[in-house]
Amino acid sequence: MKLLSINGLRTVVAGAALALMAACTSAPVANYPDVTWRHLTPIIFAAGPIEKVAAWSNTEDGSIASDLPFSLGNMAMNWPDDRIQTAGTSDMLRYSVTEASVISSALKTTKGIKGVFTDDQSDKIELKVAAKLELLDANGVQKGEVQAMAARSRTLSESMSVSEREQAIYDATAALLMDLDRELERQINANLGRFILH
Template sequence: MTVMSIKGLRAVVAGAALALMAACTSGPVATYPDVTWRHLDPIVFAAGPIEKVAAWSDNEDGSIQSSLPFNLGRMAMNWPDDRIQTAGTNDMLRYSVTEASITSNALKTTKGIKGVFTDDQSDKIDLKVAAKLELLDPNGMQKGEVTAMAERSRTLSESMSVAEREQAVYDATTALLMDLDREMERQINNNLGRFLLR
């Protein structure tokens, strides 16, 4: 019978840990494309340049944004690049994302032996995004403003893998940003229509 030394045992454990880490990190990492609105007709303003302002915070209680491989606020900031065109005057547009949050709250799940055989909804994901579009004259005086907000929620089952959870949250994020687009366009047509080039 061979007795392994402490040094030898440590080497084996360290080697096994490294092999496990390599196996965990060598798998394909899911990537998620930015949501775009390029397939939609542009909204054309009689105005000049567009200024973009990131005015949201990622520090909300329960935020899971930092653990996701995509960013709601950053994608929302792309909206005017795809939807707004300008032509004509010295007026300026200012687009601000004022809220962009993805938060998670744990739900009660079945405990004990029964819980082993029950696939509960374990987490509730709440998504919210809000944006503002202002039309300013050359002196910075506001001539008009619209705001839009969209909210969605969905639950995740405890049996879902990390990849399945990320995909579910991404799908909800995509739907949320499409909701924002529809509300922004509605508000623009209702309240800033006189500044549009038809």
């Protein structure tokens, strides 16, 4: 058996390390695009500029919002960019995202030998988003307001990979934001209809 020299050994180790790095970096990275509402008909307000306010926090117990590769709150903040148009008057709109929570809680799973052969639902994910749209006059006095909230939940099985879990939460997030859009539009038509240009 031929022994490798020190230099030969270094070459083999370096080659193995490079191969390992290449394998790690070539793994597909999931891309989660922002949810958009550009395909929907815009709501045109007789108003001027739109101010956006990020008024949510991710400090609740069990929050996993900051661990995800996408942001429910940031995507919710994009809503007026896609859905609202203004036909400049001295009035203004203020849009605030007041809640954008993604909470994870552990579920009971089967223990012991039986648990090895059982694919339990191991986590419950609860998502909630809330937003407020205000119409203000030139002096900042409120002329009208709507508030909307949407909530969804889903469970994740213990056999799911990290990427499968992220995809499942993203799908629930996208559905949740569409729920928010429908509720905002319903509230606007019911309560701010007099300020809309048809």
